[in-house]
Amino acid sequence: MRGQRYELVQFHFHHPAEERINGQSFPMVIHMVHRSAAGELAVVALLVEVGEANPIVNHLWSRLPFLPGQTSQLASNLFSLTDLLPNDKSYFVFTGSLTTPPCTENVLWLVMQQPITLSTAQVATFGQVYPLNSRPLQPVNNRLIQASQPVNAVAASF
Ligand SMILES: [Zn+2]
Numbered sequence: 001m002r003g004q005r006y007e008l009v010q011f012h013f014h015h016p017a018e019e020r021i022n023g024q025s026f027p028m029v030i031h032m033v034h035r036s037a038a039g040e041l042a043v044v045a046l047l048v049e050v051g052e053a054n055p056i057v058n059h060l061w062s063r064l065p066f067l068p069g070q071t072s073q074l075a076s077n078l079f080s081l082t083d084l085l086p087n088d089k090s091y092f093v094f095t096g097s098l099t100t101p102p103c104t105e106n107v108l109w110l111v112m113q114q115p116i117t118l119s120t121a122q123v124a125t126f127g128q129v130y131p132l133n134s135r136p137l138q139p140v141n142n143r144l145i146q147a148s149q150p151v152n153a154v155a156a157s158f
Pocket of ligand 1: 012013014031099
C-alpha cells in the first residue's frame, strides 16, 4: 500500500461495526491490523451484513472463548484470511486512529466497500460474548475519505 509493505499483526471483531457507509450501519466489522517495518499501522476493515453463513467464521467460532479476555488456539493451516475478503476489492481509505486505547493516531484505514456476510446465528454467537465492544461513531471532521481506483488497478496493491 502506497509503496509500503504491511504485515498482518492481528485481527479482531467489533459488534456492532464502528464504521458506517452513507449512514448505513452494520452488525459487525472485522479489523485486520497490519504494521510496516517502520512501525506504521494500516487496518483493513471488513464490514459484515447478515446473509449466508461464512465458512471461515465457522472455524473461528468453533474456538470462540466463552468469556471476554479469554484466548484460545487455532491451527494456522485451516484457512487463509485472504479468503475472508469480498470479491469486490474496492475500498475507502482515510487516516484515523486505533479505536481502542492507546488510540494511536496516523493509522491508515482501508474500509472494504462490499460487506461480507455472516448468518444471523453467527452474529448472535459473537454478540452473546461481546454484546457491545465498539467505539461510538467518530466525526469525519475535515478528513479526506478517498475511494479506491477501479478494482483491477487496486488488486495488485493488496
Ligand atoms: Zn478494531
